[in-house]
Amino acid sequence: MGLTVGVDIGGTKIAAGVVDDSGTILAVERETTPATDPDAIADAVAATVHRLRADHVIEAVGIGAAGFIDAERATVLFAPNISWVGEPLAEHVKTRVQLPVVVENDANAAAWGEFRFGAGRDVQDLLLITVGTGIGGGIVTGGRLYRGAQGLAAEVGHMRMVAAGVRCGCGQYGCWEQYASGRALVREAHDRLDSELPEALALAAVVGTDRDRVTGPMITEQARAGDPMCIALLVDVGRWLGEGIASLTAVLDPAVVVIGGGVAAAGDLLLEPARHALVRTLPAATHRKNPDLRLAALGNAAGMIGAADLARQP
Amino acid sequence: MGLTVGVDIGGTKIAAGVVDDSGTILAVERETTPATDPDAIADAVAATVHRLRADHVIEAVGIGAAGFIDAERATVLFAPNISWVGEPLAEHVKTRVQLPVVVENDANAAAWGEFRFGAGRDVQDLLLITVGTGIGGGIVTGGRLYRGAQGLAAEVGHMRMVAAGVRCGCGQYGCWEQYASGRALVREAHDRLDSELPEALALAAVVGTDRDRVTGPMITEQARAGDPMCIALLVDVGRWLGEGIASLTAVLDPAVVVIGGGVAAAGDLLLEPARHALVRTLPAATHRKNPDLRLAALGNAAGMIGAADLARQP
Amino acid sequence: MGLTVGVDIGGTKIAAGVVDDSGTILAVERETTPATDPDAIADAVAATVHRLRADHVIEAVGIGAAGFIDAERATVLFAPNISWVGEPLAEHVKTRVQLPVVVENDANAAAWGEFRFGAGRDVQDLLLITVGTGIGGGIVTGGRLYRGAQGLAAEVGHMRMVAAGVRCGCGQYGCWEQYASGRALVREAHDRLDSELPEALALAAVVGTDRDRVTGPMITEQARAGDPMCIALLVDVGRWLGEGIASLTAVLDPAVVVIGGGVAAAGDLLLEPARHALVRTLPAATHRKNPDLRLAALGNAAGMIGAADLARQP
């Protein structure tokens, strides 16, 4: 098959790219996401595809979107940021562009992208963990995307890490993403600022009077600049990250765990403590190889590239 | 393919059966397990196969064994109860019986058996949880056995349920099998007996002076007879079981979760509290269907039947 | 000493009573609490005292109030529901009524009341636990009120019960009152209602469409009427309650633990599971006597009676 389009529908913008069968992006088009109007979203996606077809022969379209996608890769059952409920997105885009269309969960699409062309292209069994505000995931096993019975697999951020733990937005207690995500990083930073310990002075000076200004990237930047407290915050989050990966490894046995998402920008400040925690907490570690913990290679484009490639899969 | 032999190698006995392609067992042979002598084990397996071949035409042999089996389904990397380390079991049996031989983890084999001919034969995505002294598991996804990169997937008993929790034999803390297994049931029963509360008198009368005599089946029997404390013990273990299944469902999205193993004999005394806990603790439960929680259908024979069928798979 | 006045300043109303030296209330006067105006509060307290003096000879005034009271029993350092910060309440009331005035934390005053005239009048070492929306406490040891270096002792609701647990309004994680209070009871009821399990139908019918209408008393009433789910909710909260009391017993070694506060109205539906949990989880239980768990005897009047009696103490 020749060229396909991969579309990444985010809460605020849509990015569509022409991708060849080696995972190279040849052209990109963007639109603002009309998040409250499903028809307008389908129109916007179609608009990007039309513009890309002006210069390229496109054979299929793959769409990645945050949300629960059904097992037929066609319908968005529920999305956290866009007003889709049972939306037949594949059908609506297909009608507009007259091409085959598949829809996939964005983290699944990114996992597929990293598997085919990124940090996991040398293995057949990969787990992608996207560490952003929350935690998402995608699983590739034996060279196939693991989708689950309802297409809802790999919601790893809601694996429980602490019994009777921190309340999660999902309604449960102790979900992993309450401890190992950007949200956890910011919450812990707030706690340190509130403590008024001397250790918090450096970050306090950067944040100023409005503590809501604390962000993950700010903490990472300060950690890079050598602030011991921000380094310690990343060590704590990295430790929880590694401990969760150990649990997931017991269940999934991946060869490679790829860490993506915004918080992954902290690099080894996050990954080194995660690696140590993984090695220390992997059950029966002496009887197995540790999975290899790697940074994602495709960055934000993983979802687009993966979705484009999934459009080639039968 | 016609008939195959499924072999279940346990810590104390070996059971081998001729199984047809509908999962029916036509004949069974048994041997004692010479657990400390790998060559003798291979001999014993071969002996059962030879006896079975007297009356049946056998085309292949599938072996299920507790332990880490490599991705080639041939070598036992490590086994908890038998002195195998890097044992080329498939090769050693093949030499003796001159038939194709595959080896599989026993819980994986049982999962496959339940998927093909048991409690999950109507679905393509199944999670088997075996609740015995510890907890094992097997995953079938999209109609395929999930094996993982090293063949070590589905060690679900060592998923962490409690941070900084009860120490596990695996060296880690807070593993699920410390809370939702037969071992947990017996440990909690001991604690109740030690408390000398009136509620414990009924069980104490059954146990007598030697408290080491408490077993899971004894607790189940007392619960069936209406002892409120034993019922409460099963409710607690069932609750932990359901909460762990909720975490696994977030990761694996099975259509059906099959509960097997010795503790499953408690039936609804265990499964009803597990079901309630699953429904209450499944993340985003209102946007998905709950997986169906079912008792295993094949009992102890699941591993033999599953191993025999896996021997047919390329 | 003859008669004293005990004043209970709550967030919405002030109740003042004449109490004799046997703990009997002879007369009561009430005012609305002008919660945002400290001077007006002192005026209102003085007004009740003046009215009570019309018929009684009063020798001193004791005030109980929710908040941090300094070690001199004179100043409110901080109060959660009233705009006091470093308020010299004793001084302000004394100026108005020209009598000796002492101020005490409301739970401390209630503990003293129960110790002198209520559920603990037969012992010298008592721990009061008030289980309302949150959890408060008061400690009597060797016949003396335990106040601590800053007068802030017995904030038992903020003892940690779960590491990395549910976030508390106090800024910490896993505080006891997140698991064993009326707030926990209501939160868990909401979770059950959200689960839409059949078990929740009875409570759902009582609550109607507005789920914010669920209250602790409503759950208790349903439990009394036999609703298995509401009984189970009280069992869970009672269990956490008992487990926390076990920890406190290891630290404080009381002879009697008195349970007061609104949730105590559930009586044995709460106390029986608490007693069982206490016995099961008390460290070294076989080498010590269990403390006696009792319901408070003085109800809402405990604070008034205790404050009045504390006004007699030098």
Next chain:
Amino acid sequence: MGLTVGVDIGGTKIAAGVVDDSGTILAVERETTPATDPDAIADAVAATVHRLRADHVIEAVGIGAAGFIDAERATVLFAPNISWVGEPLAEHVKTRVQLPVVVENDANAAAWGEFRFGAGRDVQDLLLITVGTGIGGGIVTGGRLYRGAQGLAAEVGHMRMVAAGVRCGCGQYGCWEQYASGRALVREAHDRLDSELPEALALAAVVGTDRDRVTGPMITEQARAGDPMCIALLVDVGRWLGEGIASLTAVLDPAVVVIGGGVAAAGDLLLEPARHALVRTLPAATHRKNPDLRLAALGNAAGMIGAADLARQP
């Protein structure tokens, strides 16, 4: 009163000292503890007292011993290391030495020593935490020793820190001493050595092939020498220590928390992370003063000095 003798009965040796009313030790005598023979212990204690009386006029004897001591300060109800059960130790020694004798729990005696002559002599409200293999404690409130109804107060090591946590020798789960003691330090060191991470190489070189040789002092020494892993182990234990002290502060409101016991030898390597954790996790920290965290001043002699002084108290 003039001179008294303070006796510290340990599991292996007895140390008795003449102490004046300023807490100064004037002379010391020692004996081996005949741990399995209560009469022989009383004889040995009497022998040390007789020898001390050769040169000093002694007016009373105070004995500190690990165990549960009754509220009359006379009988050892239970001791972990010595075969005393309901042993009337005061009576037995009194018969032999014809002097007034009081018995006190060793940590209580040490708390009293630190309060009267050591790290807490400037305050009236002190909490002593002895961090050795396990964790013990002693409470002084308002200038009095807090003993509790049965004389068993301040068993702070068995306060629960983690629900469903690590099993403790006391039969419970998640006790503080499983996380913040020398035992925890050694257990975590073993885990790190087992992980075979490069970070563990330095300690592994010191330990050699017999991993049972790891001790708390060894870890402290390596931390002092700059080994990052041993520093990290002390940071972790210090953090748990500080978090437990935060809980105890909510309950007890001490002015000063004194850290004694063998692990306290690590000094600021332990205390700095404990202080940070205390400040971060103290509930309502902005409305109260943090208790002052100090190292014990009297070292091993605290129990002897405290017991001698308690013998002066009526």
